[in-house]
Amino acid sequence: MSGSQMLLVMGGLILISFLGLNINRSITNAQVQTYNAEYIATATAIGQSVLNRVTTKAFDKNTVSNPVYSQGLFTPADSLAPPQGKQVSDFNNIDDFNNYTEVDSTPRTDNYTVRVKVNYVDDNNSTTILSTTSRTKRIQVAVTNPMMKDTVYLYSYKSY
Helix, strand or coil: CCHHHHHHHHHHHHHHHHHHHHHHHHHHHHHHHHHHHHHHHHHHHHHHHHHHHHHCCECCHHHCCCCCCCHHHCCCHHHCCCCCCCCHHHCCEHHHHCCCEEEEEECCCEEEEEEEEEEEECCCCCCCEECCCCCEEEEEEEEECCCCCCCEEEEEEEEC
């Protein structure tokens, strides 16, 4: 074999090596994307389940058994929380879920941490969080997992 043929063979081997590395990188990236999609889908399902549970409850602790005709009778914004010692199974209004946290484990994708935040928002602009009462509450559910880069947020609004 002459020197030029040897260089061609070496160049060919280098090209095949780069091709193999690129194929391997593509396969790995595809697997990462597949796993990430599974994490996000699972987080969304878990978050939606919690959000559904919250939105089926009464608007306010003062509206559980009787209608309220004055916005001033709603729970103050700084008091949105369950009474001390109340269990999740006893939650009967949206306020009880404020600052609620639960961990949901799945066999394939580890533990998901779910955090719920409840705020009053402006009736005409749902992006404005209020420190006073209003006729609209925003429920934010945030779901995290150590394997996910980002947090999945789900929102729902309930008006009275």
